[in-house]
Amino acid sequence: MSKQTNPPIVLEAKGITKRFPGVLANDSVDLQLHKGEILAFLGENGAGKSTLMNMLYGLYRPNEGEIWIKGEKVEMSNPRDAIDRGVGMVHQHFQLVPVMTVAENVMLGSEITRGGGVLSRRKAEERVRELSHQYGLDVDPTAVVEDLPVGMQQRVEIIKALYRDADILILDEPTAVLTPQEANELFRIMHDLTDEGVSIIFITHKLKEVLNVADTVGVLRRGKIVGSAKPAESTQESLAELMVGRAVLLRVDKEKADAGAVVLKVEGLQAFDDRKQLILRGADFEVRAGEIVGIAGVQGNGQRELVEVLTGLRTAVNGRVWIEGQEVTHFSPRKITELGVAHIPEDREKHGLVMPYSLADNMVLNDYYQKPYATGIIMHQDAIDAHGEQLIEKYDVRTPSVKTPASSLSGGNKQKVIVAREFSRPTKLLIAAQPTRGIDVGSIEFIHTQIVAQRDAGAAVLLISAELDEVLSLADRVAVMFDGRIVKILPIAEATRERVGLLMAGSEDA
Amino acid sequence: MATSATVTKTNTKKKIDSKTMMIGGALLLAAVVLYKYMNDPITTTAVLSSTIRQSTPLVLGALCGLIGERSGIINIGIEGQMLMAAFVSFLVNVYTGNLFIAITSGILAGMGMGLFLAWMSIGLKMDQIIGGTVINIMALGLTSFFYQVGLTTKGKLPSIPLGPLAEIPLIGPVLFDNPPITYLTMLLVIAVQFALFRTVWGLRTRAIGEHPSAADTVGINVNLTRYLNVSFAGAFAGLAGAYLTLEAVGSFERGMTNGRGFVALAVMIFGKWTPLGSWGAALLFGFASAYQTQLQFSGNIEIPHQFIGMLPYLLTIIVLAGFVGRSRPPAAVGQLYETE
Numbered sequence: 001m002s003k004q005t006n007p008p009i010v011l012e013a014k015g016i017t018k019r020f021p022g023v024l025a026n027d028s029v030d031l032q033l034h035k036g037e038i039l040a041f042l043g044e045n046g047a048g049k050s051t052l053m054n055m056l057y058g059l060y061r062p063n064e065g066e067i068w069i070k071g072e073k074v075e076m077s078n079p080r081d082a083i084d085r086g087v088g089m090v091h092q093h094f095q096l097v098p099v100m101t102v103a104e105n106v107m108l109g110s111e112i113t114r115g116g117g118v119l120s121r122r123k124a125e126e127r128v129r130e131l132s133h134q135y136g137l138d139v140d141p142t143a144v145v146e147d148l149p150v151g152m153q154q155r156v157e158i159i160k161a162l163y164r165d166a167d168i169l170i171l172d173e174p175t176a177v178l179t180p181q182e183a184n185e186l187f188r189i190m191h192d193l194t195d196e197g198v199s200i201i202f203i204t205h206k207l208k209e210v211l212n213v214a215d216t217v218g219v220l221r222r223g224k225i226v227g228s229a230k231p232a233e234s235t236q237e238s239l240a241e242l243m244v245g246r247a248v249l250l251r252v253d254k255e256k257a258d259a260g261a262v263v264l265k266v267e268g269l270q271a272f273d274d275r276k277q278l279i280l281r282g283a284d285f286e287v288r289a290g291e292i293v294g295i296a297g298v299q300g301n302g303q304r305e306l307v308e309v310l311t312g313l314r315t316a317v318n319g320r321v322w323i324e325g326q327e328v329t330h331f332s333p334r335k336i337t338e339l340g341v342a343h344i345p346e347d348r349e350k351h352g353l354v355m356p357y358s359l360a361d362n363m364v365l366n367d368y369y370q371k372p373y374a375t376g377i378i379m380h381q382d383a384i385d386a387h388g389e390q391l392i393e394k395y396d397v398r399t400p401s402v403k404t405p406a407s408s409l410s411g412g413n414k415q416k417v418i419v420a421r422e423f424s425r426p427t428k429l430l431i432a433a434q435p436t437r438g439i440d441v442g443s444i445e446f447i448h449t450q451i452v453a454q455r456d457a458g459a460a461v462l463l464i465s466a467e468l469d470e471v472l473s474l475a476d477r478v479a480v481m482f483d484g485r486i487v488k489i490l491p492i493a494e495a496t497r498e499r500v501g502l503l504m505a506g507s508e509d510a
Numbered sequence: 511m512a513t514s515a516t517v518t519k520t521n522t523k524k525k526i527d528s529k530t531m532m533i534g535g536a537l538l539l540a541a542v543v544l545y546k547y548m549n550d551p552i553t554t555t556a557v558l559s560s561t562i563r564q565s566t567p568l569v570l571g572a573l574c575g576l577i578g579e580r581s582g583i584i585n586i587g588i589e590g591q592m593l594m595a596a597f598v599s600f601l602v603n604v605y606t607g608n609l610f611i612a613i614t615s616g617i618l619a620g621m622g623m624g625l626f627l628a629w630m631s632i633g634l635k636m637d638q639i640i641g642g643t644v645i646n647i648m649a650l651g652l653t654s655f656f657y658q659v660g661l662t663t664k665g666k667l668p669s670i671p672l673g674p675l676a677e678i679p680l681i682g683p684v685l686f687d688n689p690p691i692t693y694l695t696m697l698l699v700i701a702v703q704f705a706l707f708r709t710v711w712g713l714r715t716r717a718i719g720e721h722p723s724a725a726d727t728v729g730i731n732v733n734l735t736r737y738l739n740v741s742f743a744g745a746f747a748g749l750a751g752a753y754l755t756l757e758a759v760g761s762f763e764r765g766m767t768n769g770r771g772f773v774a775l776a777v778m779i780f781g782k783w784t785p786l787g788s789w790g791a792a793l794l795f796g797f798a799s800a801y802q803t804q805l806q807f808s809g810n811i812e813i814p815h816q817f818i819g820m821l822p823y824l825l826t827i828i829v830l831a832g833f834v835g836r837s838r839p840p841a842a843v844g845q846l847y848e849t850e
Binding site for chain 2: 098111117
């Protein structure tokens with residue numbers, strides 16, 4: 001879709017370099033954003049995308065180089081300067097105050113008053129309603145932010161920028177937290193915005209969305225622009241290669257499954273969610289040794305609760321669970337782990353790792369109390385560190401040392417630490433929830449290969465993912481979850497995108 | 511769809527319940543007070559006016575604490591701020607004999623201590639609990655060291671009856687016949703409540719206490735605002751100190767705050783970090799103090815007076831341990847905010 005007349009450049013960066021202690025985050029980066037254009041930046045975690053965006057928004061100051069906005073060279077020392085020039089940013093971690101209303105959040109910092117510093121809530125709500133209507137955002141200004149779903153919170157962020165008259169919008173990994181439906185909705189909104197003359201830069205590591213929405217693509221690797229492309233002339237493979245610097249396997253190469261005995265059997269399982277509503281309403285299925293069963297479903301249909309019940313983190317209100325014929329329904333997490341169950345949790349920072357602990361300590365969270373890591377109450381740090389060293393090597397975790405706290409690693413590397421810990425023990429059953437959420441293609445490829453390797457070694461694998469593509473490319477059987485139940489289990493050969501998509505939406509199978 | 515509908519339904523139901531409960535509670539309270547008044551008008555009036563006066567330093571201390579915590583800084587140094595202000599206003603009164611200058615000095619002393627706390631927690635990046643403890647110990651040490659026995663104040667703030675309003679039975683003497691700082695406190699509660707929830711300052715203050723980086727990204731200077739707020743909040747603790755020496759007692763004693771700064775923290779938490787809520791909580795604690803004094807005076811009870819004296823503190827423990835489970839402090843309270 002090349003445009004005939006070249007619209008004016010609204011934002012330009014020339015030779016931007018940013019150094020942090022010990023790291024060259026951006027190395028003489030150039031970029032040009034035209035009016036009404038969607039410019040996508042692709043790059044792995046740690047490639048310097050966020051740093052670049054933060055400089056355009058005045059949060060960081062470049063060490064070298066120039067930033068031009070609407071034909072004017074600018075020196076920005078804080079976000080205020082960027083806001084004043086019409087630049088708005090939607091951060092990956094939303095900058096919203098959860099306990100305040102939408103209108104309060106939107107006006108914060110640029111309040112509408114009745115004079116004398118007294119807020120005019122009504123006018124602010126009015127303005128939010130107007131903007132919401134103009135761009136088809138459908139946001140209720142009086143809602144409290146913490147009660148809104150993630151996709152809606154993101155729209156509040158967009159309204160926040162528009163309220164400040166932003167016509168250049170920076171979206172930092174906007175789809176990382178969205179369901180596929182919410183992502184599609186976002187893309188529609190992005191096009192509505194550009195139709196109204198807004199220019200958008202968005203950064204991501206998801207190849208498919210770049211091809212779908214962007215007008216131009218820039219690829220960052222290790223802080224440098226390594227290429228730019230038009231989506232029309234690119235494929236996922238060519239972009240991935242640019243991004244990672246080598247050819248990447250996007251589809252998982254695997255043999256046909258050789259399913260054995262039943263390892264996990266679930267019958268009539270029911271559980272409450274955190275609000276004490278019955279959300280898991282009776283799940284029945286089984287997973288055999290040597291096969292991957294993928295659970296497809298829109299988030300919030302009971303998948304999270306299912307995983308938590310299976311791993312002992314949540315109490316079932318009804319139903320039973322067996323592992324290799326032994327009933328484990330109300331077992332503690334430790335007992336379940338000791339039976340040979342590996343768990344990759346959905347939220348790696350909350351449930352997968354202890355952030356301030358070193359990598360070595362994180363890698364023995366399952367068995368720190370056993371030999372050789374401990375005798376009685378005495379820990380053997382040497383053995384723990386040696387174990388850590390070994391796993392870092394084997395699972396290619398990029399870290400300065402085994403003593404580094406988990407919090408300082410990138411998302412992909414954090415996930416590798418969890419995979420290393422969980423896969424380094426004999427595994428009968430692997431429960432992987434959103435194993436590749438928010439991580440880059442290089443790490444995704446690695447983790448997918450590892451999961452298939454576990455299957456081939458005879459483990460039963462239960463994969464839960466919000467990415468339908470991930471389920472379809474890894475699973476041997478696809479179980480579709482809707483409204484707290486497994487509504488259908490299909491062999492992979494019969495699981496087409498369309499059929500599974502319809503089942504996920506709750507329609508009857510033909 | 512179905513679930514969200516049920517959720518909203520339960521929410522509104524809860525709201526109505528708590529509202530009915532509050533109205534019911536208030537009516538019950540009024541009935542009890544009226545009954546007591548019928549039987550023994552003099553004691554009832556005395557206990558209630560004492561309640562108002564006892565609650566004054568508590569609610570002022572709570573205002574100091576909640577403005578700090580709403581902006582993200584824990585202040586456990588209220589006790590020290592009050593004590594220091596009480597001492598300063600006492601000394602200034604002794605040497606100048608001017609009540610107005612004495613009160614102003616007390617307020618400034620409270621603000622100075624607030625600034626010191628802000629500097630320790632933001633400038634020096636000290637743990638805020640340690641910072642507050644420093645203030646408490648410092649105030650106790652300095653005031654005890656410099657206090658000279660034998661000094662007396664020149665005058666004390668008198669009660670000002672508000673004309674015919676003060677003539678109303680029960681309500682008159684309790685609400686409309688008070689000394690100036692007590693009146694001022696009632697106005698301040700309402701003013702801070704309004705400022706916190708209806709003004710630009712309040713919105714920004716709450717934002718930096720809940721999610722400082724959200725405020726930063728829209729161009730609000732988080733640390734500067736915290737500095738200003740914590741110093742400004744010190745004025746309330748300062749006023750509470752001045753109240754103790756110049757309005758309540760009329761002189762200074764070592765450690766005369768006697769834990770009121772800490773009870774003020776309990777009041778703030780019980781009041782869910784809102785001025786009006788804190789006022790309600792302070793009245794409850796004030797009532798406990800007033801009632802225990804009354805019990806000790808009337809002397810027709812077989813319990814040792816030390817036990818009766820425990821009443822307000824017991825109430826603090828019970829309230830904090832049992833009833834505030836659901837109140838939620840500002841999310842970023844106690845956390846340092848640093849960028850790049």
